[in-house]
Amino acid sequence: MGATGQSRKIQRAGRFVGLFEGVGIALEALWSNKLRSFLTVLGNIIAVSSIILVVSIIQGLDAEVTDIFTSEGTDVFTLQRRGMIFSEEMDRATRSNPRLTRADARALREEGETFAAVVEGVDRRANVEYRNISLDNVGINGRSYEYVLTDTFGLQAGRYFSILETRRNRSVALIGADTIEQLFPGLPVQSTLGKRVRIRGTHFTVIGVLAPKGSILGFSQDELIVVPVGAFQRLFGSRQSLGLTIKPRTPELLDQAMDEARLLMRIRHRLRPGDADNFAITSADTFVDIYRQATTGIYTILISVVAMALVVGGIVIMNIMLMVVTERTREIGVRKAVGATYRQILWQFLVEAITLSLVGGVMGLLLGYGAATLVGMFSPLPYTLQLWSVWLALGVVSVVGVVFGIYPASRAARLEPITALGYES
Amino acid sequence: MSEVEAGNDPVATEVVEQPPSPQPDVPAATGNMIEARGLKKIYRMAKVEVRALDGVDLDVMPNEFLAIMGPSGSGKSTLMNLLGCLDTPTEGTYKLNGTEVSGLDDDELAAVRNREIGFVFQTFNLLARATSLHNVELPLIYSGVGGRNRHQRAMAALEKVGLADRADHRPNELSGGERQRVAVARALVNDPAIVLADEPTGTLDSKTSHEIMQLLVGLHENGQTIILVTHEDDISGYAHRGVKVLDGLIVSDERQTPRFGKD
Numbered sequence: 142m143g144a145t146g147q148s149r150k151i152q153r154a155g156r157f158v159g160l161f162e163g164v165g166i167a168l169e170a171l172w173s174n175k176l177r178s179f180l181t182v183l184g185n186i187i188a189v190s191s192i193i194l195v196v197s198i199i200q201g202l203d204a205e206v207t208d209i210f211t212s213e214g215t216d217v218f219t220l221q222r223r224g225m226i227f228s229e230e231m232d233r234a235t236r237s238n239p240r241l242t243r244a245d246a247r248a249l250r251e252e253g254e255t256f257a258a259v260v261e262g263v264d265r266r267a268n269v270e271y272r273n274i275s276l277d278n279v280g281i282n283g284r285s286y287e288y289v290l291t292d293t294f295g296l297q298a299g300r301y302f303s304i305l306e307t308r309r310n311r312s313v314a315l316i317g318a319d320t321i322e323q324l325f326p327g328l329p330v331q332s333t334l335g336k337r338v339r340i341r342g343t344h345f346t347v348i349g350v351l352a353p354k355g356s357i358l359g360f361s362q363d364e365l366i367v368v369p370v371g372a373f374q375r376l377f378g379s380r381q382s383l384g385l386t387i388k389p390r391t392p393e394l395l396d397q398a399m400d401e402a403r404l405l406m407r408i409r410h411r412l413r414p415g416d417a418d419n420f421a422i423t424s425a426d427t428f429v430d431i432y433r434q435a436t437t438g439i440y441t442i443l444i445s446v447v448a449m450a451l452v453v454g455g456i457v458i459m460n461i462m463l464m465v466v467t468e469r470t471r472e473i474g475v476r477k478a479v480g481a482t483y484r485q486i487l488w489q490f491l492v493e494a495i496t497l498s499l500v501g502g503v504m505g506l507l508l509g510y511g512a513a514t515l516v517g518m519f520s521p522l523p524y525t526l527q528l529w530s531v532w533l534a535l536g537v538v539s540v541v542g543v544v545f546g547i548y549p550a551s552r553a554a555r556l557e558p559i560t561a562l563g564y565e566s
Numbered sequence: 567m568s569e570v571e572a573g574n575d576p577v578a579t580e581v582v583e584q585p586p587s588p589q590p591d592v593p594a595a596t597g598n599m600i601e602a603r604g605l606k607k608i609y610r611m612a613k614v615e616v617r618a619l620d621g622v623d624l625d626v627m628p629n630e631f632l633a634i635m636g637p638s639g640s641g642k643s644t645l646m647n648l649l650g651c652l653d654t655p656t657e658g659t660y661k662l663n664g665t666e667v668s669g670l671d672d673d674e675l676a677a678v679r680n681r682e683i684g685f686v687f688q689t690f691n692l693l694a695r696a697t698s699l700h701n702v703e704l705p706l707i708y709s710g711v712g713g714r715n716r717h718q719r720a721m722a723a724l725e726k727v728g729l730a731d732r733a734d735h736r737p738n739e740l741s742g743g744e745r746q747r748v749a750v751a752r753a754l755v756n757d758p759a760i761v762l763a764d765e766p767t768g769t770l771d772s773k774t775s776h777e778i779m780q781l782l783v784g785l786h787e788n789g790q791t792i793i794l795v796t797h798e799d800d801i802s803g804y805a806h807r808g809v810k811v812l813d814g815l816i817v818s819d820e821r822q823t824p825r826f827g828k829d
Contacts, residue, residue, distance in 0.1 A: 475687075475691045475693065478685050480679050
């Protein structure tokens with residue numbers, strides 16, 4: 142009988158035999174020294190809980206934020222005096238941009254070939270009253286009659302204002318669902334039509350009630366009053382720049398319409414080739430892009446935090462495993478004496494390291510999920526637990542277990558049986 | 567192991583009735599369990615050369631009960647390590663149960679230990695967290711025996727040492743003698759060619775020592791080849807053949823009448 146051939150067969154048969162034993166030993170060792178175990182896996186707990194928490198919240202935010210940016214509609218774009226300001230430099234560069242006026246809006250309507258509608262808009266907050274009820278800080282939105290084409294609320298009662306009412310700056314108002322409820326508590330919406338509310342002391346007749354939209358991140362979207370833009374300017378003056386919401390004739394024409402608006406505005410503002418735009422054109426896509434950039438940044442930070450926590454966690458696990466190997470030298474000697482091979486010992490300690498790492502991972506998972514749930518309960522931030530983040534986290538901690546467990550395990554597996562048994566002569 | 571059981575004491579002792587150092591060129595009788603020729607173990611430390619074992623020949627027939635004796639530092643432990651395939655000789659050849667093992671690598675030696683050698687240690691060396699049954703199963707685990715078969719063989723080994731009722735006890739719930747019995751069961755579970763007992767009674771009181779030795783005597787009577795390593799004359803007195811080691815050499819190798827028989 143060839144001992145060599147037979148021994149090879151034996152090695153192969155028993156390679157994974159220690160697997161469950163390794164898991165069991167690791168769990169038992171963890172349980173018997175809870176504080177040390179907790180500290181050992183702390184790095185993994187931090188890493189995994191950060192992954193779960195951040196991914197849950199960002200994924201939750203994604204949906205809502207996309208809602209916000211598309212609440213103006215995805216098939217429109219806006220022309221403003223100044224766009225989003227990200228730096229002091231941008232602030233300085235755009236400070237002297239000319240105001241957008243009703244004349245600009247008229248010009249775009251006349252000259253634009255791709256536009257279906259140019260809605261003039263101007264917003265601010267003001268006090269609103271009805272009899273003895275007074276509401277502070279209600280959003281007052283001045284709009285031109287084309288508002289009917291771009292409105293994303295819809296009406297639950299009444300009608301929009303007409304061309305005539307816009308032209309004659311009539312004091313008529315569309316009222317948001319929350320505001321109507323606050324001004325006329327308990328009154329059916331139909332009965333509120335024709336009532337007269339006071340904005341800054343001027344009476345406005347209610348001609349329509351907007352359908353409710355709900356809230357985003359805890360802020361109601363239904364606390365507003367929409368009035369004709371001329372009436373707005375009569376109340377607040379015309380020094381405030383308009384924002385123009387432009388709807389292309391078809392959604393496919395969006396990019397072309399944005400180009401045309403830019404061209405027309407550059408001509409009106411007499412800009413020369415090479416001059417920067419002194420106005421801003423943005424679409425929902427623009428905002429979504431900016432948001433995506435921001436979340437990419439957050440993910441990048443997350444990855445570095447997680448990587449650091451994992452390296453620290455891994456080193457601690459390696460340290461503990463080296464200690465475990467030293468503590469159990471005699472046990473390794475016995476196992477080798479009764480026939481354990483290099484691979485079998487290697488596997489045993491590798492499995493132990495992976496188990497240790499995974500236990501930290503699972504604890505981090507629970508912690509991260511718990512934290513995300515708490516955030517969801519006590520803040521308006523939404524969250525969704527992403528299954529992929531769970532697999533990612535567990536996969537990563539397993540890899541950490543292997544990477545940082547392989548060295549202690551190979552130290553154990555390389556031990557000479559007589560050394561390990563204390564038989565060195 | 568019918569081959570082993572076929573042998574009986576008179577035949578075995580007759581063969582050993584040879585001068586202490588048999589001539590190397592005389593072919594050994596076929597069927598030897600152990601055939602060692604010119605075994606040397608030399609440690610080189612700095613400029614000093616320590617010859618722990620300086621050329622040892624040894625033949626052991628199946629079903630011998632052999633005691634290796636010698637004071638500490640004599641080379642007795644080194645010889646045991648080599649015979650137990652825990653270490654490899656610097657020079658010489660070692661044939662165990664027909665297999666030349668001196669040239670094997672670590673994993674091959676592990677497989678040979680697993681199949682051919684059952685160790686009984688002075689300090690028992692049981693896994694503290696494992697039950698008796700699991701401790702006995704250990705060699706079977708490493709030879710890839712699984713499931714019911716493993717369980718049955720381990721239980722059978724525990725029955726042989728009279729501890730079937732302690733199968734689910736951990737070492738700290740057992741007495742010293744019981745622990746050593748578990749260790750003996752572990753040594754037997756893979757039907758090894760030899761049981762190698764290193765000071766098996768070193769930490770036991772005399773009564774328990776006698777019980778453990780009785781257990782080994784019983785195994786021997788059932789055909790097991792046993793090599794006992796000890797420095798205690800009382801303990802070596804159970805063996806049928808005494809080999810004395812001194813300064814790395816075998817200085818005497820004699821058949822002896824066991825001073826303590828089976829009770």
